[in-house]
Amino acid sequence: MxxxxxxxxLEALIRPEKEKKKSPGKKTSAIxxxxxxxxxxxxxxxxxxxxxxxxxxxxxxxxxxxxxxxxxxxxxxxxxxxxxxxxxxxxxxxxxxxxxxxxxxxxxxxxxxxxxxxxxxxxxxxxxxLNALEEAEAYAVLNSKFGMSHDSIAKAVGKKRVTISNSLRLLKLPPEIRKSLRKGNISAGHCRAILQSKTIPQMMRIWNTILENDLSVRAAESLIKGSQNTQKKKKVKVRSKSSQITAIENQLIEVFGTKVRLNYSKTGGSIEISYFSDDDLERIIDLINTIS
Missing domain, CATH: 3.90.1530.10 (Conserved hypothetical protein from pyrococcus furiosus pfu- 392566-001, ParB domain)
Known part of the structure; x- marks a missing residue:
C-alpha cells in the first residue's frame, strides 16, 4: 500500500460500487x-x-x-x-x-x-x-512489529518525521507517568519536558510537582532546568543567566524538540543539544541538515 x-x-482506500444510472421516477441509493x-x-x-x-x-x-x-x-x-x-x-x-x-x-x-x-x-x-500515548503506541507497533522506519511512518500518516520521533519518546516515560498521560492528567508537552530529566527518580519528582501545583508546560520546563543544576554555583549561574540567553535557549528547544543549553561568554561559547536514542540523534541531524 x-x-x-x-x-x-480513509476515503482514498474505500472503493464503493459505481452508482447506477438514474432512471426516471427512481431514486439512487445514498449508500x-x-x-x-x-x-x-x-x-x-x-x-x-x-x-x-x-x-x-x-x-x-x-x-x-x-x-x-x-x-x-x-x-x-x-x-x-x-x-x-x-x-x-x-x-x-x-x-x-x-x-x-x-x-x-x-x-x-x-x-x-x-x-x-x-x-x-x-x-x-x-x-x-487518539490520545498522545495511544498514538505513540501505534507508531511503535508500526516501527517494531512491521519494521517501518520513522520516515516511512511519517509519510504514511501525513506528518513530519520529527513529530513521529517525538511521539515515540513518550514511551520512555515511567509507567505511572504514561498512565497519567493516558488519563489526561498531564499533557504531551508536560511529558516532553519531563523527558529532559536524566533519571527516573528525577522524572517522578518533576511529575509529582506538576500534579501538586498544576504547573503549565512552560513552568515545568523552568522547574526542570533548575533541578538539573544541583551544585550551588551552577544554580547561581542559571539564576544570573540573562533573559536574552534564556529566550534563545527556549527558541532552540522549540526547534529541536529536546533539551538545549547555550553556554555563552563574550569570547565564545558552545551549544549543547541532548538526545536520548539513536533515532533521536538521527532526527536532530536530519533537522540540522534541513536547516542548513
Whole structure:
C-alpha cells in the first residue's frame, strides 16, 4: 500500500460500487457500495490503536444512533471467521449495546496487518480520537512489529518525521507517568519536558510537582532546568543567566524538540543539544541538515 494513498485518508482506500444510472421516477441509493453486515459476524481489531473508550461519549453516540442510525459506515475486511474491524469500533460497540442486528459497512481488501493498522491509525488521527500515548503506541507497533522506519511512518500518516520521533519518546516515560498521560492528567508537552530529566527518580519528582501545583508546560520546563543544576554555583549561574540567553535557549528547544543549553561568554561559547536514542540523534541531524 502506497504512502500517498494512506496520506489521503480513509476515503482514498474505500472503493464503493459505481452508482447506477438514474432512471426516471427512481431514486439512487445514498449508500451505494455499503453493505449491511450482522454485528455478530464482526470481530474487533486486535491492533486497534485506540485503547480508551469514554463511557459518557459512548452513551451520547448510542443516543445519536438510536435517533438517526449509523450515519458513517464502519470499515471491515473479510477473515475466515467473518469480518474484522478496521475503523469504527465506537459505532460497532454502540450498536451492540443497542442490540442492533446489522450495521452498514465498507468491505475493503487489505494486504496485511501492517496496512490494516495504518488505515486504523489514520482514521483515528483524522478524527482526533487518539490520545498522545495511544498514538505513540501505534507508531511503535508500526516501527517494531512491521519494521517501518520513522520516515516511512511519517509519510504514511501525513506528518513530519520529527513529530513521529517525538511521539515515540513518550514511551520512555515511567509507567505511572504514561498512565497519567493516558488519563489526561498531564499533557504531551508536560511529558516532553519531563523527558529532559536524566533519571527516573528525577522524572517522578518533576511529575509529582506538576500534579501538586498544576504547573503549565512552560513552568515545568523552568522547574526542570533548575533541578538539573544541583551544585550551588551552577544554580547561581542559571539564576544570573540573562533573559536574552534564556529566550534563545527556549527558541532552540522549540526547534529541536529536546533539551538545549547555550553556554555563552563574550569570547565564545558552545551549544549543547541532548538526545536520548539513536533515532533521536538521527532526527536532530536530519533537522540540522534541513536547516542548513
Amino acid at each position: 502506497s504512502a500517498n494513498r494512506l496520506g489521503k485518508g 451505494s457500495g455499503v453493505t449491511e453486515i450482522p454485528l455478530k459476524d464482526i470481530h474487533p481489531n486486535p491492533n486497534q490503536p485506540r485503547k480508551e473508550f469514554d463511557s459518557s461519549s459512548l452513551e451520547e453516540l448510542m443516543m445519536s444512533i438510536r435517533e438517526k442510525g449509523v450515519i458513517t459506515p464502519v470499515t471491515v475486511r473479510e477473515i475466515e471467521s467473518g469480518y474484522e474491524l478496521i475503523a469504527g469500533e465506537r459505532r460497532w460497540r454502540a450498536s451492540k449495546k443497542l442490540r442492533k442486528r446489522v450495521i452498514p459497512a465498507y468491505v475493503i481488501k487489505v494486504e496485511d496487518d501492517a496496512d490494516m493498522l495504518e488505515i486504523a491509525l489514520i482514521e483515528n488521527i483524522q478524527r482526533d480520537d
